[in-house]
Amino acid sequence: MAKYEIIGGNPLVGTVTISGAKNAAVAILPAAVLVAGRCRVENVPDISDVRILLNILRDLGAEISQPEEGVVEIDCTEVTCTNPNPELVKKMRASYYLMGSLLSRFGKAKVALPGGCNFASRPIDQHIKGFVALGADVEETEEYVKLSPGPDGLHGNRVSLDVVSVGATMNIIMAACLLPGTTVIENAAKEPHIVDLANFLNTMGANISGAGTDTVKIRGVEKLRGGSYTIIPDQIEAGTYIAAVAATGGNVLVQNVIPKHMECITSKLQEMGAKIYNYDDSIRIISEGRLRGTTVKTRPYPGFPTDMQAQICVCMALASGGSRLTESVYETRFFGYCSELTSMGADIMINGKTAVVNGHPKLHGATVRARDLRAGAALVIAGLAAEGTTFVENIGYVERGYERIIEKFTALGAQIKRIED
Numbered sequence: 001m002a003k004y005e006i007i008g009g010n011p012l013v014g015t016v017t018i019s020g021a022k023n024a025a026v027a028i029l030p031a032a033v034l035v036a037g038r039c040r041v042e043n044v045p046d047i048s049d050v051r052i053l054l055n056i057l058r059d060l061g062a063e064i065s066q067p068e069e070g071v072v073e074i075d076c077t078e079v080t081c082t083n084p085n086p087e088l089v090k091k092m093r094a095s096y097y098l099m100g101s102l103l104s105r106f107g108k109a110k111v112a113l114p115g116g117c118n119f120a121s122r123p124i125d126q127h128i129k130g131f132v133a134l135g136a137d138v139e140e141t142e143e144y145v146k147l148s149p150g151p152d153g154l155h156g157n158r159v160s161l162d163v164v165s166v167g168a169t170m171n172i173i174m175a176a177c178l179l180p181g182t183t184v185i186e187n188a189a190k191e192p193h194i195v196d197l198a199n200f201l202n203t204m205g206a207n208i209s210g211a212g213t214d215t216v217k218i219r220g221v222e223k224l225r226g227g228s229y230t231i232i233p234d235q236i237e238a239g240t241y242i243a244a245v246a247a248t249g250g251n252v253l254v255q256n257v258i259p260k261h262m263e264c265i266t267s268k269l270q271e272m273g274a275k276i277y278n279y280d281d282s283i284r285i286i287s288e289g290r291l292r293g294t295t296v297k298t299r300p301y302p303g304f305p306t307d308m309q310a311q312i313c314v315c316m317a318l319a320s321g322g323s324r325l326t327e328s329v330y331e332t333r334f335f336g337y338c339s340e341l342t343s344m345g346a347d348i349m350i351n352g353k354t355a356v357v358n359g360h361p362k363l364h365g366a367t368v369r370a371r372d373l374r375a376g377a378a379l380v381i382a383g384l385a386a387e388g389t390t391f392v393e394n395i396g397y398v399e400r401g402y403e404r405i406i407e408k409f410t411a412l413g414a415q416i417k418r419i420e421d
């Protein structure tokens with residue numbers, strides 16, 4: 001197993017360019033199954049989740065080429081298989097988007113239950129609720145979900161989500177695209193990657209309105225044609241680098257971002273004492289001296305993202321004074337990294353949904369393990385800020401979602417390298 005060796009203490013200085021959004025790419029690529037034509041998708045991050053998805057799509061019969069870095073051309077015209085390879089599907093979470101896209105295009109699907117980061121119980125009952133509302137018969141076992149048309153056939157409908165769910169919102173949008181009639185999703189999630197998926201599908205001829213609000217309307221169309229689309233920058237990758245500069249100190253220009261998407265993150269780091277300068281498609285962060293403690297509550301977008309919980313916790317662990325971090329999306333997410341940070345000298349007390357963090361001037365190096373994608377990213381930040389050497393093990397999680405992380409941090413002056421065991 002590979003690990004990172006990090007020699008901490010260097011301030012981060014220079015420029016980093018953010019890649020395409022992971023959580024948009026892992027929805028847009030399965031959505032290409034809806035299109036009987038060639039889609040050219042640009043700004044696709046080269047991460048393991050994307051590589052696995054492309055293998056699943058090839059296995060289904062999609063024609064895929066990658067003519068240049070960050071570009072995927074995918075033609076699903078000849079796809080007929082509606083039962084993606086379970087061994088590949090189980091390697092990641094977002095493979096469940098194939099349920100919606102295969103159901104809409106072919107009227108049926110048999111998809112193994114997803115894998116992915118297991119920092120919490122991650123049910124898919126809201127996805128199933130949507131498919132049933134659209135007229136599907138659902139057979140759900142411990143291994144797979146099988147969808148087929150119910151007695152009244154597949155059709156548009158109103159779906160009111162019981163929980164604000166990114167995945168269910170995306171899956172139902174895909175499932176509704178090619179069905180007769182109109183679908184309205186109420187209590188929909190509003191993340192930037194949902195808007196990105198809707199924009200991709202509309203570029204291919206879909207008729208989706210309201211994405212980014214809590215009510216999304218999808219008017220079914222006969223078919224989708226090919227076209228070109230560029231994925232938005234990754235809000236969480238950008239937030240991770242901004243938090244890293246806040247934790248280590250330094251002065252970095254973060255390029256290829258949408259500042260509006262970053263407000264929920266940068267406003268918190270400004271509260272902690274970092275200086276933030278917004279430009280059209282970049283943000284400069286300057287962090288000098290010690291951060292101040294603050295209070296954060298994670299919320300669905302436009303609130304502070306749960307996927308930034310671990311990263312901001314590292315900043316809190318180094319800040320002067322106390323901080324409170326309350327999780328509202330996944331209650332058990334703290335357990336993916338807090339004990340590891342404690343072994344580096346952090347002072348964190350978890351009490352249900354809230355972690356109380358007493359800041360210390362320094363963390364010290366240790367050998368720690370990544371237990372999920374964002375926990376792993378937080379441990380990298382902690383290692384960069386700590387005194388001494390940190391080894392982060394189990395880095396497969398990190399490389400699922402962060403393109404060229406070693407290269408990007410090294411270019412900012414970090415001492416980090418990848419070691420194969």
Ligand code: EPZ
Pocket residue numbers: 022023026093094117121122123124125126127128163164165166167168189306307329330373374401
């Ligand atoms: C997406 O996961 C992201 N993953 C997660 O990012 C992110 O943490 C999460 O959204 C919240 O923003 C991808 O986009 C691939 P949800 P998802 O459905 O769709 C409950 C990362 O680090 N729920 O919005 O699975 C659920 O338990 C990953 O990039 C149900 O109860 O999240 C949770 O409490 C980690 N029933 C809440 O809703 C359902 O059917 C939000 O989950 C679905 C969800």
